[in-house]
Amino acid sequence: MKRIVIAPDSFKESLDAPAVAAAIAEGIKRVFPEVETVTVPMADGGEGLTTTLVAATGGRAITTTVTGPLGQPVRAAWGILGDGTTAVVEMAQASGLPLVPREKRNPLFTTTYGTGELIRQALDAGCRRLIVGIGGSATNDGGAGMAQALGVKLLDAGGQDIKPGAAGLEELDHIDIQGLDPRVKDAEILVACDVDNPLCGPRGASAVYGPQKGAPPEMVPRLDAALARLADIIERDLGKDVRELPGAGAAGGLGAGLVAFLDANLRRGIELVMEAVDLDGFLARGADLVITGEGEINRQTAYGKVPAGVARVAGKYGIPVVALVGSIGEGASTVYDHGIKGFMSIVPRPVPLAYCLENAASLLADAAERLVRLLTVMNK
Numbered sequence: 001m002k003r004i005v006i007a008p009d010s011f012k013e014s015l016d017a018p019a020v021a022a023a024i025a026e027g028i029k030r031v032f033p034e035v036e037t038v039t040v041p042m043a044d045g046g047e048g049l050t051t052t053l054v055a056a057t058g059g060r061a062i063t064t065t066v067t068g069p070l071g072q073p074v075r076a077a078w079g080i081l082g083d084g085t086t087a088v089v090e091m092a093q094a095s096g097l098p099l100v101p102r103e104k105r106n107p108l109f110t111t112t113y114g115t116g117e118l119i120r121q122a123l124d125a126g127c128r129r130l131i132v133g134i135g136g137s138a139t140n141d142g143g144a145g146m147a148q149a150l151g152v153k154l155l156d157a158g159g160q161d162i163k164p165g166a167a168g169l170e171e172l173d174h175i176d177i178q179g180l181d182p183r184v185k186d187a188e189i190l191v192a193c194d195v196d197n198p199l200c201g202p203r204g205a206s207a208v209y210g211p212q213k214g215a216p217p218e219m220v221p222r223l224d225a226a227l228a229r230l231a232d233i234i235e236r237d238l239g240k241d242v243r244e245l246p247g248a249g250a251a252g253g254l255g256a257g258l259v260a261f262l263d264a265n266l267r268r269g270i271e272l273v274m275e276a277v278d279l280d281g282f283l284a285r286g287a288d289l290v291i292t293g294e295g296e297i298n299r300q301t302a303y304g305k306v307p308a309g310v311a312r313v314a315g316k317y318g319i320p321v322v323a324l325v326g327s328i329g330e331g332a333s334t335v336y337d338h339g340i341k342g343f344m345s346i347v348p349r350p351v352p353l354a355y356c357l358e359n360a361a362s363l364l365a366d367a368a369e370r371l372v373r374l375l376t377v378m379n380k
């Protein structure tokens with residue numbers, strides 16, 4: 001082996017993507033100091049998008065205070081890319097799951113309002129091209145809060161503003177878009193979706209991602225119905241059918257809301273990121289192996305997460321891809337159909353999750369060492 005490209009996602013609540021890539025490189029170097037390791041930290045639309053794009057383009061990050069998922073103030077960073085004009089806004093910074101303590105996670109009440117505030121700040125700064133990263137959310141409000149922060153009126157039958165969260169959508173009666181910030185019309189808004197799920201139904205936002213946000217099984221149909229109601233009223237009042245768009249169900253339906261209210265374009269986040277960091281260019285120069293990774297590999301991985309995207313590009317060049325992951329979740333073996341040749345967990349023995357989250361860097365380095373030792377036994 002001469003050259004290994006390391007292109008992982010972050011491990012949520014554990015390590016950011018640059019730290020994951022560095023730990024993997026360290027483990028490889030222990031065994032093969034002469035191998036060239038090329039680290040290309042990745043992101044999809046979820047947490048880490050701002051850092052990744054700002055670093056890859058030589059841009060800058062701006063930290064500000066906005067409304068968090070439960071209405072509390074949170075510190076959130078957004079970025080201006082190296083071109084000086086494109087903004088990157090990551091919903092997870094303002095409305096992400098880690099901002100809500102586990103015992104308070106309840107998607108009936110969490111709002112994307114702060115994401116709308118970040119978009120407003122990017123517009124205030126003069127940016128008219130925005131990349132909005134969506135995923136890693138605590139929310140299931142269909143982007144209602146985001147729209148309200150930008151001046152859209154979401155009203156109940158009495159003409160009052162609906163409450164924050166999916167619970168508010170249950171009272172939604174009509175939409176008045178007259179007050180939308182006029183600068184939105186002049187802006188090109190590209191949405192980096194971390195998954196391609198539709199808004200509703202068995203593959204929709206509520207069924208697939210509601211439980212990880214704190215929804216018990218009996219709440220899921222209620223959340224799904226709330227988003228379906230929003231979609232019906234959007235269709236009636238704004239003339240757009242957003243239900244089946246791939247990515248409409250990302251970040252609790254924020255994908256649908258961005259299309260409906262801001263006329264945004266949904267893209268696969270991983271594709272946008274791969275273009276921005278020029279992963280293709282790194283792979284075109286040749287590599288013996290690509291190592292990708294994420295916190296948990298599972299059925300969702302194939303819905304458009306980083307390892308699946310990386311495998312697609314590496315496949316063009318016939319470079320084998322393997323993944324190092326924290327946890328191996330339900331449906332993980334579906335990734336074999338998406339070009340990932342194999343994967344290994346970094347967990348060394350039965351230990352609590354907290355231990356793995358805390359010691360991820362050293363566990364990753366150890367696992368990378370084991371991986372390359374195994375890979376080279378047959379073929380030096």
Ligand SMILES: Nc1ncnc2c1ncn2[C@@H]1O[C@H](COP(=O)(O)OP(=O)(O)O)[C@@H](O)[C@H]1O
Nearest residue numbers: 010011012014136294295296326327356357360
């Ligand atoms: N160091 C780790 N060791 C074991 N499991 C981890 C580790 N880091 C993250 N995870 C698992 O991965 C899950 C997050 O998955 P991840 O792929 O990072 O995010 P997402 O699917 O939202 O993109 C966490 O809930 C946790 O169970």
Ligand SMILES: O=C(O)[C@@H](CO)OP(=O)(O)O
Nearest residue numbers: 135136137209250251252
């Ligand atoms: O925010 C969400 O609803 C999901 C899908 O977009 O993201 P993640 O699985 O990364 O938390």
